[in-house]
Amino acid sequence: xxxxxxxxxxxxxxxxxxxxxxxxxxxxxxxxxxxxxxxxxxxxxxxxxxxxxxxxxxxxxxxxxxxxxxxxxx
Amino acid sequence: xxxxxxxxxxxxxxxxxxxxxxxxxxxxxxxxxxxxxxxxxxxxxxxxxxxxxxxxxxxxxxxxxxxxxxxxxxxxxxxxxxxxxxxxxxxxxxxxxxxxxxxxxxxxxxxxxxxxxxxxxxxxxxxxxxxxxxxxxxxxxxxxxxxxxxxxxxxxxxxxxxxxxxxxxxxxxxxxxxxxxxxxxxxxxxxxxxxxxxxxxxxxxxxxxxxxxxxxxxxxxxxxxxxxxxx
Numbered sequence: 001x002x003x004x005x006x007x008x009x010x011x012x013x014x015x016x017x018x019x020x021x022x023x024x025x026x027x028x029x030x031x032x033x034x035x036x037x038x039x040x041x042x043x044x045x046x047x048x049x050x051x052x053x054x055x056x057x058x059x060x061x062x063x064x065x066x067x068x069x070x071x072x073x074x
Numbered sequence: 075x076x077x078x079x080x081x082x083x084x085x086x087x088x089x090x091x092x093x094x095x096x097x098x099x100x101x102x103x104x105x106x107x108x109x110x111x112x113x114x115x116x117x118x119x120x121x122x123x124x125x126x127x128x129x130x131x132x133x134x135x136x137x138x139x140x141x142x143x144x145x146x147x148x149x150x151x152x153x154x155x156x157x158x159x160x161x162x163x164x165x166x167x168x169x170x171x172x173x174x175x176x177x178x179x180x181x182x183x184x185x186x187x188x189x190x191x192x193x194x195x196x197x198x199x200x201x202x203x204x205x206x207x208x209x210x211x212x213x214x215x216x217x218x219x220x221x222x223x224x225x226x227x228x229x230x231x232x233x234x235x236x237x238x239x240x241x242x243x244x245x246x247x248x249x250x251x252x253x254x255x256x257x258x259x260x261x262x263x264x265x266x267x268x269x270x271x272x273x274x275x276x277x278x279x280x281x282x283x284x285x286x287x288x289x290x291x292x293x294x295x296x297x298x299x300x301x302x303x304x305x
Binding site: 009013014016017020059060062064065 | 176
């Protein structure tokens with residue numbers, strides 16, 4: 001099955017990439033975008049979705065600095 | 075007394091580290107595929123971009139065969155020094171607390187910084203002169219040290235914060251100006267500045283030398299103790 005893992009900087013951790021994007025948007029006329037956070041998307045096909053959490057904890061994310069969200073797509 | 079410097083695919087400072095170690099003792103390169111450390115006394119994980127820094131800095135290198143041996147060495151009390159990418163690898167491997175995030179300014183930084191030795195009572199800093207600030211270069215994109223509040227006060231209470239950037243010298247937004255930390259037992263240390271690039275007058279500073287000198291002193295003292303115990 002296909003799965004998607006969304007990884008983002010933990011709340012409270014400064015995300016300079018998000019800040020840079022937030023500052024860039026008004027320059028293109030997109031006003032009012034706030035709290036921009038930039039993360040990572042990992043797509044994968046797995047035989048056994050029960051191990052996705054462990055994959056996240058041990059490799060895909062660093063739980064000390066990142067939150068992750070697992071979505072089983074199909 | 076022998077240093078072993080690990081070369082990963084993507085390492086780039088391993089030769090400088092090797093040359094720096096050789097000023098103070100024997101040293102050899104170790105390969106990431108090695109399963110044993112050839113009896114080295116101190117392991118140095120050098121700077122660079124191990125495994126392309128894919129996913130996160132240091133995230134993949136920790137699974138290399140040599141890292142199992144490095145962990146074993148560390149658990150047995152052996153000294154391990156991680157420099158820059160090596161620091162990142164040791165954090166990802168769980169041998170050091172915390173993590174390294176992209177610099178707050180998002181830019182690659184390459185500059186000389188002043189670093190204060192906060193704890194001189196470690197195998198890595200015992201030869202550093204008291205009250206001294208060390209002038210050592212940094213060169214990195216992900217050097218912003220982070221650890222949660224509780225972990226930081228715990229580390230502080232146990233003397234695990236070894237180096238801090240001098241006031242005004244924090245280049246990357248590291249929490250509490252932290253430039254280098256150790257594990258609870260003080261036999262594993264990581265730092266973002268590059269002491270191996272500050273060992274020759276041609277480098278503009280020789281202040282990095284005291285870290286290598288400290289390790290030599292430490293290993294020699296340990297050997298004397300063992301010899302004394304057997305005498």
